Amino acid sequence: xxxxxxxxxxxxxxxxxxxxxxxxxxxxxxxxxxxxxxxxxxxxxxxxxxxxxxxxxxxxxxxxxxxxxxxxxxxxxxxxxxxxxxxxxxxxxxxxxxxxxxxxxxxxxxxxxxxxxxxxxxxxxxxxxxxxxxxxxxxxxxxxxxxxxxxxxxxxxxxxxxxxxxxxxxxxxxxxxxxxxxxxxxxxxxxxxxxxxxxxxxxxxxxxxxxxxxxxxxxxxxxxxxxxxxxxxxxxxxxxxxxxxxxxxxxxxxxxxxxxxxxxxxxxxxxxxxxxxxxxxxxxxxxxxxxxxxxxxxxxxxxxxxxxxxxxxxxxxxxxxxxxxxxxxxxxxxxxxxxxxxxxxxxxxxxxxxxxxxxxxxxxxxxxxxxxxxxxxxxxxxxxxxxxxxxxxxxxxxxxxxxxxxxxxxxxxxxxxxxxxxxxxxxxxxxxxxxxxxxxxxxxxxxxxxxxxxxxxxxxxxxxxxxxxxxxxxxxxxxxxxxxxx
Amino acid sequence: xxxxxxxxxxxxxxxxxxxxxxxxxxxxxxxxxxxxxxxxxxxxxxxxxxxxxxxxxxxxxxxxxxxxxxxxxxxxxxxxxxxxxxxxxxxxxxxxxxxxxxxxxxxxxxxxxxxxxxxxxxxxxxxxxxxxxxxxxxxxxxxxxxxxxxxxxxxxxxxxxxxxxxxxxxxxxxxxxxxxxxxxxxxxxxxxxxxxxxxxxxxxxxxxxxxxxxxxxxxxxxxxxxxxxxxxxxxxxxxxxxxxxxxxxxx
Numbered sequence: 001x002x003x004x005x006x007x008x009x010x011x012x013x014x015x016x017x018x019x020x021x022x023x024x025x026x027x028x029x030x031x032x033x034x035x036x037x038x039x040x041x042x043x044x045x046x047x048x049x050x051x052x053x054x055x056x057x058x059x060x061x062x063x064x065x066x067x068x069x070x071x072x073x074x075x076x077x078x079x080x081x082x083x084x085x086x087x088x089x090x091x092x093x094x095x096x097x098x099x100x101x102x103x104x105x106x107x108x109x110x111x112x113x114x115x116x117x118x119x120x121x122x123x124x125x126x127x128x129x130x131x132x133x134x135x136x137x138x139x140x141x142x143x144x145x146x147x148x149x150x151x152x153x154x155x156x157x158x159x160x161x162x163x164x165x166x167x168x169x170x171x172x173x174x175x176x177x178x179x180x181x182x183x184x185x186x187x188x189x190x191x192x193x194x195x196x197x198x199x200x201x202x203x204x205x206x207x208x209x210x211x212x213x214x215x216x217x218x219x220x221x222x223x224x225x226x227x228x229x230x231x232x233x234x235x236x237x238x239x240x241x242x243x244x245x246x247x248x249x250x251x252x253x254x255x256x257x258x259x260x261x262x263x264x265x266x267x268x269x270x271x272x273x274x275x276x277x278x279x280x281x282x283x284x285x286x287x288x289x290x291x292x293x294x295x296x297x298x299x300x301x302x303x304x305x306x307x308x309x310x311x312x313x314x315x316x317x318x319x320x321x322x323x324x325x326x327x328x329x330x331x332x333x334x335x336x337x338x339x340x341x342x343x344x345x346x347x348x349x350x351x352x353x354x355x356x357x358x359x360x361x362x363x364x365x366x367x368x369x370x371x372x373x374x375x376x377x378x379x380x381x382x383x384x385x386x387x388x389x390x391x392x393x394x395x396x397x398x399x400x401x402x403x404x405x406x407x408x409x410x411x412x413x414x415x416x417x418x419x420x421x422x423x424x425x426x427x428x429x430x431x432x433x434x435x436x437x438x439x440x441x442x443x444x445x446x447x448x449x450x451x452x453x454x455x456x457x458x459x460x461x462x463x464x465x466x467x468x469x470x471x472x473x474x475x476x477x478x479x480x481x482x483x484x485x486x
Numbered sequence: 487x488x489x490x491x492x493x494x495x496x497x498x499x500x501x502x503x504x505x506x507x508x509x510x511x512x513x514x515x516x517x518x519x520x521x522x523x524x525x526x527x528x529x530x531x532x533x534x535x536x537x538x539x540x541x542x543x544x545x546x547x548x549x550x551x552x553x554x555x556x557x558x559x560x561x562x563x564x565x566x567x568x569x570x571x572x573x574x575x576x577x578x579x580x581x582x583x584x585x586x587x588x589x590x591x592x593x594x595x596x597x598x599x600x601x602x603x604x605x606x607x608x609x610x611x612x613x614x615x616x617x618x619x620x621x622x623x624x625x626x627x628x629x630x631x632x633x634x635x636x637x638x639x640x641x642x643x644x645x646x647x648x649x650x651x652x653x654x655x656x657x658x659x660x661x662x663x664x665x666x667x668x669x670x671x672x673x674x675x676x677x678x679x680x681x682x683x684x685x686x687x688x689x690x691x692x693x694x695x696x697x698x699x700x701x702x703x704x705x706x707x708x709x710x711x712x713x714x715x716x717x718x719x720x721x722x723x724x725x726x727x728x729x730x731x732x733x734x735x736x737x
Contacts, residue, residue, distance in 0.1 A: 442594035444594055
């Protein structure tokens with residue numbers, strides 16, 4: 001009978017968490033697509049389509065050469081069928097006849113797509129305090145508020161534009177934080193990346209708007225390999241937000257991004273993500289494979305980089321936003337909520353590399369697993385012998401919903417000096433039958449009960465999100481976890 | 487409905503868990519204004535009975551019926567039974583991390599308000615309401631900001647249960663061993679709370695092992711439960727007799 005009641009509970013929870021994915025539509029649009037498959041020719045073709053310099057072509061070819069020799073990493077707590085890298089389209093872009101001068105020239109079908117996603121690129125309806133770069137499959141569609149930002153010297157554009165207009169910055173910083181051969185997926189990205197965002201905040205400037213990129217995978221067969229580079233010069237500050245969705249296909253799409261952040265002396269970068277790629281259906285079919293390398297370099301003294309992520313989508317998430325704390329007294333932060341349901345698998349966490357003196361890092365990770373999902377935190381805190389007086393605080397909490405989900409924590413701490421202070425806390429709790437019955441007995445519905453427990457569990461993270469995103473994240477989790485009660 | 491009609495009628499109730507029959511042919515009628523104490527040895531089915539009344543999904547009702555104000559509640563969800571006036575004070579109140587006591591209490595209160603098409607109250611109004619109730623169980627307002635039952639002592643948890651009973655103003659309250667684990671002072675506070683709460687239009691079922699609770703709360707009837715059914719019913723005197731002679735005496 002215990003089994004029977006578990007079934008009742010699981011049925012209810014399943015109903016609750018299986019909300020329809022509201023971004024699952026796809027857009028029909030004339031596309032410029034290259035043949036699927038990956039070889040030297042593909043890379044020359046991408047580079048040519050993007051009118052790239054020799055520097056970038058060499059960068060790509062070198063990366064491709066390294067990638068071919070690397071084995072696919074198998075250490076993550078993830079299970080998925082072999083990815084056929086020859087069955088992926090590496091370039092897919094909406095067809096456009098000429099170079100666009102303003103957003104008004106963008107294909108209305110595309111504008112409608114982003115409109116439907118709640119992202120308005122047209123002049124009248126733009127979010128007042130956020131500049132947005134919209135990336136559709138392989139290319140950036142448009143960037144809002146560019147002129148306004150240019151006035152204070154802030155550069156916010158697609159990476160393709162930056163490659164043409166700011167080659168010096170690109171050559172100096174591209175691959176400087178995540179080297180070409182850093183890992184299998186970073187190498188793949190370096191070889192075939194197509195677009196992404198570029199931000200440059202000049203010295204002494206506090207960026208007047210939050211910058212945001214919205215990524216949309218549309219094509220069924222194409223992978224998305226975006227590249228983001230953010231540079232914050234001395235004494236500058238920027239808030240960056242990233243959102244992502246994809247249509248509902250029963251095949252898997254590959255998304256392998258690289259994000260590099262550079263914060264110089266006294267600079268501060270806050271990078272927030274709400275990731276909502278399609279996560280597959282309730283039987284685990286379809287969904288995005290999300291293999292992402294995100295790393296920030298605090299190169300100057302007192303620099304600060306803060307990662308906040310709300311991971312709810314993707315069938316597989318492999319992602320470890322990290323900080324290299326090189327400058328003395330520099331700070332790294334990682335705040336994460338990862339929610340998995342059905343057959344989703346997430347292996348996510350962070351690396352904090354303490355190199356400078358008196359560097360500080362803070363890790364707060366919240367994993368929620370429902371259904372048959374697997375949710376793992378994997379973290380590394382590495383303090384070198386020179387990082388005297390370094391401090392780290394880590395907190396990893398897991399919340400299990402139902403009886404079939406799985407939560408793991410793999411913290412790894414390495415300290416090579418005696419003046420470092422490290423704190424680590426971890427907890428596992430469960431939303432089980434008895435907890436829910438307690439709420440029900442007090443007249444509180446199942447959905448309210450779960451919502452209250454989830455939002456209480458995530459509170460520490462949501463307060464870190466910028467206002468616009470906090471509302472979206474709350475809505476997202478509620479959407480994923482709210483529904484009819486059986 | 488006149489005051490003499492039964493609030494709760496349990497008829498030939500047969501309940502099992504894991505195919506083990508726990509309740510066998512249980513009959514009980516509770517009228518408004520009555521306090522029924524249920525005593526009995528461990529494993530006799532007392533806690534099962536309380537959870538079945540509240541609609542816990544683990545248990546299967548094989549036959550019989552449970553009527554609340556004349557209507558069967560067997561097909562009702564636990565939250566519906568709650569709205570209709572059934573309250574269960576748990577023997578082991580569960581700890582809920584991350585959810586503040588105040589949020590929980592307000593949500594419970596508002597859920598009932600909503601069910602009866604009454605306006606929901608905002609946090610400020612609620613604070614006024616709950617502050618009054620806190621005094622009745624001698625609880626400090628600092629309890630409100632703590633997480634629900636998390637890190638509460640045994641006595642604090644039990645007091646929190648009585649606070650919820652008072653807040654929801656339930657008509658039929660089932661108190662499952664609310665007296666166990668309490669010191670003498672806490673027992674007195676909780677008993678006072680219960681006595682003040684009790685009124686001619688409410689009923690209480692007290693599940694207890696000890697006569698000492700009945701020194702403070704005067705039951706209308708005392709039932710002895712054994713092997714899943716009520717084998718003897720008497721007045722408060724029966725509890726005293728049991729205290730002296732033990733359950734063996736009944737066999």
